[in-house]
């Protein structure tokens with residue numbers, strides 16, 4: 001990547017649910033200030049768990065961080081006290097969740113819920129916080145913001161609720177926004193609006209973002225960098241150009257196979273057959289080996305090393321660069 | 330129940346009062362058949378019990394003529410359906426009849442005793458809320474720890490300990506050995522406020538145990554389900570500290586069903602006060618009904634039971650109304 005000091009850098013992060021094999025197995029990626037990293041991968045590969053771990057919101061699940069570091073803005077997240085992490089949450093790192101219908105408190109008004117987050121972190125009067133909350137509702141293009149300020153969540157549509165969530169997340173101008181599939185639960189017609197809104201606000205405020213999404217056209221449009229995750233490992237990471245024009249990992253190729261711009265290779269690698277094996281049957285080597293058309297015994301037994309076609313573009317595959325090997329085969 | 334969340338905003342609650350009124354009327358209409366059947370049962374069962382009220386009243390050496398006169402006076406010779414209709418007719422005019430024993434109007438006797446029992450039930454309710462809700466919250470927050478197990482064990486004993494046994498133990502400890510609380514009796518709250526409260530501490534506590542335990546368990550399970558909801562994760566994502574999350578976000582929502590439940594439980598407490606009043610010699614509603622049953626004082630028994638039933642139904646209606654009033658989803662329709 002470029003020489004900018006990253007805002008967040010995750011190194012070798014592992015997390016398990018108590019079984020012998022870690023669900024998240026040594027992942028590394030970084031996010032630069034003001035830039036967008038898209039995290040893509042099949043559902044169940046660990047994207048949400050990773051975001052919750054970065055937020056420090058895992059306490060409610062039996063998940064345990066088993067290794068690695070996450071440096072954010074000069075701090076080592078996983079060694080901070082619970083209090084220090086709470087001070088970061090909603091202030092320097094904010095998150096938007098996938099489920100707008102259930103993510104707002106049903107017995108508090110939208111306004112109260114935004115104001116509360118501002119008062120928690122900023123030394124301002126209640127009036128100032130309310131003014132800021134109203135301003136945020138305007139910024140997220142909430143229709144009739146003064147009225148919605150006093151409305152309860154059930155009085156709002158899914159799209160409006162997600163706008164309220166975005167207003168809440170951005171009210172304290174965080175340095176990093178984690179958006180975990182923010183539009184998946186919404187009507188197709190408003191998905192694009194909400195995404196456009198998030199990326200416009202992000203550009204305006206200079207907030208960095210980790211965007212988790214299944215929508216490759218969104219990735220192509222908003223991502224600066226892309227991390228491709230498979231079964232708790234990052235199999236390929238690089239700039240959006242690297243990933244779209246020069247994908248190296250067989251899984252990336254499979255995922256992006258349906259996108260026309262990939263070119264001649266897409267015809268042979270468009271579909272990924274099979275499904276992710278359960279954790280206890282995960283191959284010791286490459287986790288994709290049970291589904292990879294190129295897999296051999298070494299892939300099954302030995303973890304592939306990182307291959308870097310160029311600075312910032314990293315692939316975990318024994319057969320990278322793929323072109324050379326495919327041609328050889 | 331603090332904070333703006335539960336305050337009605339006039340601009341948004343136009344439909345609220347209307348809906349509540351409709352609900353009350355509907356519930357009252359629905360309750361009418363229940364009340365009619367209940368009044369018949371009360372009336373009928375009384376007549377089936379062995380023993381004769383006039384005999385009980387007059388003792389052995391009664392003059393048959395006097396007995397006959399009294400039987401006529403209280404219409405005890407009429408066919409039972411006629412007696413029932415006469416009674417219902419009077420009740421509808423607010424006249425519950427007069428006591429066979431004291432000659433006083435039943436309404437007056439009830440109104441005299443009611444405040445005593447209401448005070449006892451209220452004390453018990455307050456104690457049950459003060460014990461049950463915090464215990465339930467703590468048990469939920471410390472789920473599957475020693476604290477949780479202990480709270481559950483105490484709740485289980487609270488439900489299973491017989492009230493009279495607990496009452497006697499408390500009297501022995503606090504009144505007999507330590508002499509810090511009166512053993513029994515009742516002081517009107519208007520006469521000496523603190524003494525009145527003090528004399529009701531033990532009875533209130535004894536009466537509260539089962540309800541406190543029940544509330545603890547319901548609060549615990551309501552809290553557990555709320556604590557695992559998405560909006561609690563959102564609250565934590567804002568950086569709120571755990572007390573704010575637990576009280577402002579979780580408890581506020583968990584309490585909604587608890588408020589309704591408490592209203593119903595208060596009805597239980599009023600009805601359950603009878604035994605406690607016996608233990609602590611409190612001259613309330615319970616004593617009134619026990620005395621009336623033993624002396625076959627029909628009018629009093631009927632009046633008291635019917636009154637209790639109406640109170641119970643009123644509590645049910647109040648519970649439904651409260652449920653709407655505290656729930657924004659029902660208070661502010663879309």
Ligand SMILES: Nc1ncnc2c1ncn2[C@@H]1O[C@H](COP(=O)(O)OP(=O)(O)O)[C@@H](O)[C@H]1O
Nearest residue numbers: 017023042043044045046047048049050061062
């Ligand atoms: N409490 C839990 N105990 C065990 N496994 C869990 C738990 N919560 C989530 N998981 C597992 O973690 C995996 C990753 O989940 P998640 O991060 O939500 O995936 P994604 O967001 O990528 O779809 C899932 O396969 C799920 O089975």
Ligand code: SF4
Nearest residue numbers: 286289292299317318
């Ligand atoms: S390491 Fe082997 S199994 Fe894994 S992606 Fe590369 S070729 Fe396929």
Ligand SMILES: [Mg+2]
Nearest residue numbers: 047048180181
């Ligand atoms: Mg997810």
